[in-house]
Ligand SMILES: [K+]
């Protein structure tokens with residue numbers, strides 16, 4: 001089957017239109033705050049719109065249905081074209097004059113990683129900061145539609161598992177219309193963002209900070225409008241608890257939120273992934289809180305930790321916040337987990353491989369896959385003892401086909417392989433062991449903060465240019481569940497049939 | 498089926514007899530070298546022999562055949578009883594007066610890890626040093642019989658794959674008689690050890706050093722009789738090339754050596770694992786050698802590097818030696834790979850997960866499993882594109898059953914899980930990130946040298962007592978392919994049927 005490039009370009013054009021529209025929205029924000037870069041942002045939007053329109057007009061006579069191979073290309077190049085065009089607001093306003101830096105920041109945005117090369121975030125014009133937060137939010141929208149509607153059809157890494165539960169009509173072919181399902185979940189995504197903005201404003205954040213942090217929370221992105229990230233509000237626990245709540249929701253399968261609004265609470269309580277996600281957060285928070293309270297030397301950190309509600313509450317809050325920030329791969333910072341204790345550093349490094357729920361905007365391996373991996377390992381012991389017994393893995397009370405289990409095992413192995421190759425890549429730039437290992441885990445999992453020189457109190461500006469491209473690549477493949485992008489590098493993808 | 502403890506104890510008694518015999522051999526060495534501890538070593542041997550005899554006499558009316566569950570117990574507890582009784586020569590001679598230290602050193606010996614807590618090896622009496630090397634060599638013998646005759650029957654981690662190729666009669670039940678196959682391979686093992694001893698002696702090593710290093714090479718153990726390990730002979734390239742040759746052989750499937758002696762060269766050339774093992778060594782050596790030659794700062798190391806045959810040869814030799822030492826998990830040291838360049842540190846860390854060939858004495862994941870993992874990942878891409886195609890993994894031109902692939906994928910995931918839990922364990926003792934990560938990889942893979950505070954120029958004496966027990970546990974489960982030991986911790990193992 002020959003690839004139909006027209007339908008591919010048509011879709012990429014549509015994405016550019018979409019992106020251009022959001023740039024114009026940033027220009028509007030710029031106008032409201034009179035930050036002096038309105039014209040540049042307007043120009044960026046217009047350029048992007050025109051490019052998108054041209055692409056769509058020239059490819060208007062495309063065939064109506066997309067096949068799987070075109071699907072992989074649209075998804076992978078879609079993210080790249082978003083990141084490429086998304087550099088315009090940074091470059092034209094000269095907020096980030098260097099193209100490599102700008103591309104890194106945009107890719108970090110659209111992949112909801114939240115790693116930043118900006119040294120002084122607070123000096124950046126408000127319109128540009130808003131655009132920066134929007135890249136997260138748009139990326140998050142993309143992830144939802146991918147997870148619920150596209151990746152299951154493309155057969156990526158066991159995504160079929162939970163998508164079966166998704167509401168709305170199910171299609172068997174990639175259809176050029178965004179499915180009904182995605183629209184319902186986007187409504188929830190939008191609603192949560194609005195709710196968080198409102199609550200943060202009420203709690204005392206400025207409206208601008210509130211909306212930006214909300215855009216970056218629901219997308220599990222982690223960009224902040226403050227140099228100190230959310231640690232800026234270390235003296236205001238209520239603000240941090242609000243963000244904690246919404247990080248938790250952002251890391252939950254949005255389909256479950258949909259059920260919640262439909263009153264189907266039983267569906268949520270019975271969901272195995274949700275239960276384990278909840279338990280993980282609970283157990284890890286307690287472990288970290290106890291260690292922080294009794295062992296950690298908070299004064300070793302450059303971050304100020306006023307104990308407004310007492311030492312115990314502070315230990316609990318920062319533990320809960322950081323556990324959620326890493327598990328949901330949001331990456332907001334209220335404390336430096338690398339200076340607490342040696343144990344907690346390895347602990348948080350390990351959490352980077354966890355990830356939130358499938359069907360959420362979080363990155364990483366994700367809880368559902370860990371469930372399958374753990375159950376299968378356990379069964380493997382039984383199979384060893386009784387080689388002839390047929391022992392299928394069960395998830396949400398249903399036996400799972402061997403193919404999907406295979407798919408998930410394969411995903412995990414590819415993830416580990418990408419991690420070690422990722423670390424090797426970084427270490428080529430004279431980056432030390434700990435930092436290289438941390439960078440690989442953090443970029444691949446779309447977390448944001450890493451370890452060592454790229455820890456929570458640092459940013460990525462010291463990363464050499466080539467290493468920034470390497471990081472961008474890792475963020476991209478991590479975000480798109482590895483297979484979607486890496487399949488383009490297999491020889492048979494292009495010569496097949 | 499009830500467990501038959503008589504047959505279990507009978508076998509453990511047999512192992513003690515075996516161990517006691519080797520202790521008497523050490524006493525003989527002690528006598529020859531007049532090192533003053535002959536009586537203590539003799540006593541250790543007699544104690545062990547009596548314990549073994551008593552166990553065997555009391556259980557002489559055991560049933561004739563062992564079932565699988567008894568097999569797991571005999572193997573796991575066999576290694577533990579060897580390590581426990583193996584402490585006697587250290588404790589009675591007061592070479593290692595502390596029991597924890599002695600147990601660590603013995604477990605490190607029998608698991609062929611080669612991590613040592615001895616600060617001044619050269620001050621230890623020769624008889625005890627010989628015993629120390631023997632623990633490696635005995636461990637290696639155990640591994641060969643395990644890999645060829647026992648683990649495949651126990652269904653551990655895809656060991657069925659290559660065992661099918663092994664020579665000699667194949668049994669379907671665990672038979673209380675060591676198979677014919679094992680005896681043939683032990684003969685090769687013994688022959689190689691004698692050959693290396695001879696060559697090293699001819700090349701100028703003292704006979705004592707030669708035999709000890711040979712015992713520790715063929716078992717991929719890595720204990721040395723010198724404080725500086727093999728770096729002691731950095732000025733004598735021929736000695737190091739001889740060790741290189743035998744490390745290579747020790748990391749090769751002993752079944753292939755058997756074929757070589759039978760003149761069946763075609764079998765070796767066609768063996769996929771051997772080909773990849775060879776390619777790995779070649780490619781990794783070139784990469785490391787080029788970097789060492791052009792980039793590394795040798796002077797940063799505390800190890801002396803006289804360039805007797807020029808700088809290029811030195812870079813090549815140390816690269817080849819260290820690549821082989823890590824891949825075959827021998828762990829001999831001629832240079833400190835942690836100070837070459839940041840890239841090479843991550844590189845050698847990654848190599849710790851490779852392992853040599855299955856059916857060799859090396860530890861780690863092993864090349865055959867990597868072949869299956871890589872092929873399956875590649876096929877996973879094809880399966881993603883063509884979900885209905887049936888694409889079995891092929892190894893040595895035969896399609897492999899899905900069960901074995903599953904087994905191997907499960908093994909790898911369990912290995913990674915053990916690694917991260919291992920690192921978390923070490924980090925509890927205030928061991929820094931790099932050292933904890935390195936210790937987990939090195940002990941689990943039975944390598945020996947790790948990273949950071951436990952790198953090639955350090956030893957394990959600084960490890961806290963509890964951490965030494967943790968390390969011993971990791972060495973044990975790594976050596977016994979995880980499942981053999983960990984299955985004893987599953988609740989169904991004990992209540993089953
Ligand atoms: K993030």
Ligand SMILES: [K+]
Pocket residue numbers: 609610611717718719826827828943944945
């Ligand atoms: K070793």
